[in-house]
Amino acid sequence: MDGITKLPALFGSMVFNEETMKEHLSAASYNAWKKCITDGTSLDISTANEIAEAMKQWAVEKGVTHFTHWFQPMTGVTAEKHDSFITPAGGGKIIMEFSGKELVRGEPDASSFPSGGLRATFEARGYTAWDPTVFAFIKEGSLCIPTVFCSYSGHALDKKTPLLRSMDEMSRQAIRILRLFGDTQTRRVTAQVGPEQEYFLVDKELYNRRKDLRMCGRTLFGARPPRGQELEDHYFGAIRPRVSAYMKDLDETLWTLGVLSKTKHNEVAPSQHEMAPIFTDANTACDHNQLAMEMMKKVADRHGLVCLLHEKPFAGVNGSGKHDNWSLGTDTGKNLFKPGSTPSQNARFLLFLAAFIKGVDEYQDFLRATVAFAGNDHRLGAQEAPPAVLSIFLGDELNGVVESIIHGTAYQEAGKRTLEIGVDVLPAIPQDNTDRNRTSPMAFTGNKFEFRMLGSSQSISGPNIAMNTIMAEELKQFADELEGSSDFQADLQKLIRRVFTQHQRIIFNGNGYDEAWLREAERRGLANLASTADALPAYTAEKNVKLFVDHGIYTREEINARAEIHIENYVTVISIEANTMIDMIRHDILPAVSGFGEELCRRAERKATAGVSNRYETDTAREVGRLTDELLAACEDLETAMGRRPGGSREAMVYCHDVVLPIMARARAAADRLEALTDARCWPFPTYADLLFSV
Numbered sequence: 001m002d003g004i005t006k007l008p009a010l011f012g013s014m015v016f017n018e019e020t021m022k023e024h025l026s027a028a029s030y031n032a033w034k035k036c037i038t039d040g041t042s043l044d045i046s047t048a049n050e051i052a053e054a055m056k057q058w059a060v061e062k063g064v065t066h067f068t069h070w071f072q073p074m075t076g077v078t079a080e081k082h083d084s085f086i087t088p089a090g091g092g093k094i095i096m097e098f099s100g101k102e103l104v105r106g107e108p109d110a111s112s113f114p115s116g117g118l119r120a121t122f123e124a125r126g127y128t129a130w131d132p133t134v135f136a137f138i139k140e141g142s143l144c145i146p147t148v149f150c151s152y153s154g155h156a157l158d159k160k161t162p163l164l165r166s167m168d169e170m171s172r173q174a175i176r177i178l179r180l181f182g183d184t185q186t187r188r189v190t191a192q193v194g195p196e197q198e199y200f201l202v203d204k205e206l207y208n209r210r211k212d213l214r215m216c217g218r219t220l221f222g223a224r225p226p227r228g229q230e231l232e233d234h235y236f237g238a239i240r241p242r243v244s245a246y247m248k249d250l251d252e253t254l255w256t257l258g259v260l261s262k263t264k265h266n267e268v269a270p271s272q273h274e275m276a277p278i279f280t281d282a283n284t285a286c287d288h289n290q291l292a293m294e295m296m297k298k299v300a301d302r303h304g305l306v307c308l309l310h311e312k313p314f315a316g317v318n319g320s321g322k323h324d325n326w327s328l329g330t331d332t333g334k335n336l337f338k339p340g341s342t343p344s345q346n347a348r349f350l351l352f353l354a355a356f357i358k359g360v361d362e363y364q365d366f367l368r369a370t371v372a373f374a375g376n377d378h379r380l381g382a383q384e385a386p387p388a389v390l391s392i393f394l395g396d397e398l399n400g401v402v403e404s405i406i407h408g409t410a411y412q413e414a415g416k417r418t419l420e421i422g423v424d425v426l427p428a429i430p431q432d433n434t435d436r437n438r439t440s441p442m443a444f445t446g447n448k449f450e451f452r453m454l455g456s457s458q459s460i461s462g463p464n465i466a467m468n469t470i471m472a473e474e475l476k477q478f479a480d481e482l483e484g485s486s487d488f489q490a491d492l493q494k495l496i497r498r499v500f501t502q503h504q505r506i507i508f509n510g511n512g513y514d515e516a517w518l519r520e521a522e523r524r525g526l527a528n529l530a531s532t533a534d535a536l537p538a539y540t541a542e543k544n545v546k547l548f549v550d551h552g553i554y555t556r557e558e559i560n561a562r563a564e565i566h567i568e569n570y571v572t573v574i575s576i577e578a579n580t581m582i583d584m585i586r587h588d589i590l591p592a593v594s595g596f597g598e599e600l601c602r603r604a605e606r607k608a609t610a611g612v613s614n615r616y617e618t619d620t621a622r623e624v625g626r627l628t629d630e631l632l633a634a635c636e637d638l639e640t641a642m643g644r645r646p647g648g649s650r651e652a653m654v655y656c657h658d659v660v661l662p663i664m665a666r667a668r669a670a671a672d673r674l675e676a677l678t679d680a681r682c683w684p685f686p687t688y689a690d691l692l693f694s695v
Ligand code: ADP
Pocket: 192, 193, 194, 195, 196, 263, 276, 277, 278, 279, 323, 325, 326, 327, 328, 335, 433, 434, 435, 447, 448
């Protein structure tokens, strides 16, 4: 591709975007769509018919034969069901048709998607409804219509519905605050999100020989390779040709789909990489991150590679996360988390900052729960990702401002004076481009917050729903308090000072990997929910349920159902891992090491007969025999434990964490020591060195 001339034409070429709509729609229909986006008005059926017809014509010209509603059920991946455009036209012929009705509504069977009990209580049928706020696109010969997915009784069964609800609610409350500052122009405040996505690439042929990678997405066994990430030469290192070809193909694929893929580089671990797009509104960012994850896997396949999105494919080297960069933007082009250059802008900034600090402190347990699942348990708190304790990093400058407001002391930059909110200009707060505190779970980076606890495989929807809703709640409280004020400046100043003082405990600017921080966090009363089993109960803590119900984001049934789905998912993932482990031990490892032990004995005997020293054979055979017994015992214990798994989902979750995982760790330890002793020709699958340095 000749990038300079072709990229702008290539970008979005498979997207029915605003430009394309302008070209293909009548002015009346285009305006109706536009009004629907900006004012939330609904589209009448004749407009829907015209849009559907235009979409079909555009798609058919590109060789498209099918359409599908494209949605995000609670599986964490997207779902699609393709229908062709064909309609019989008599005489054995067909014509291509796509109606407004087919565009706006679909009726997929909901009974095979996770519903967390909603299905039993309500109805099996579900429906999908067009989300006109994001663009339709063409993927693999099908016109994809992004939709929400609900039950017939209107309960959300997907990740998009509550995200849209939370975006609307946050906007409503933020506008109330903006009006207090005399802003009469802004009509919409939108969460802006840029998710950085980490991933591993391994050779497909090697991958296919690892049952654990195929079944679980991560290795369950693997002795430490002679070299891991110690040389620290991979991060930002030169990209090898095979990876480079993959990244180029991925970029081009994403660009045609309108995904703003911007940054690519090598990550810390060998064969680990990152892709970051330019930020967009949260809804688009979420759709695009789902698309990016799907394409990362598909493009890898074309290159004889497999893309691993699991949080911890390999023990002993860094795992993969996803950084959710989040800010609030107005439709008038302002970023509400940008410290401004006028006194009024700064008062506004400090108020939004106060809302954020208060919200993260009050709902730290829920935020933690939004990133709680089996894969992420390997990362959080493991000194390669943030600890499981939520805290906010502000940086020295902003922290200085907060301190001076709390204590009423002079801010150093401001000279002798104390900082008067709404009167003084804040000192310049530099943008943190250098990522100087990688250990913080929630870092202020100049004009946005970076939520760093997300796992690489997860949908970004859940954490963003939480941040939007928490923000809505705090802004609502502030608006309720300030709207009745007779002295806005004075009351604003008081409120900000009070909130900073009451919630200062959530601010931490030090090293999050430090043992001392965990003790300090405990002293401050911050929640340390170390594992998924510890964190998921927070999902349905009464204050959290109340938050989401009060703001109309979830009904009580919906949030309970979601908690249930997350719990069931944890139990299922651990069970699959345990069963895969048993399978590999019984079918691969035990036969291999038993054969190796026997061969050593035969060799030892022959050597003894010949009067040759056989210390290697006898010592190794003895150790292999001992470890084989250990492995067998662990395997038997695991089989027994799996047989006794309790039925209730919450009990099963705790049981998996407390009983199953420790036995799995024992089995792995024995197997990894066996691998280190065994003749490479006898070991039944590719090693860490093979996998990590294969590409
Ligand atoms: P780093 O690795 O240094 O954190 P990256 O460039 O990899 O930075 O990623 C930063 C991400 O933050 C990008 O997706 C970028 O588009 C996004 N971003 C930048 N500004 C904002 C903003 N105001 N709101 C939300 N996201 C933003």
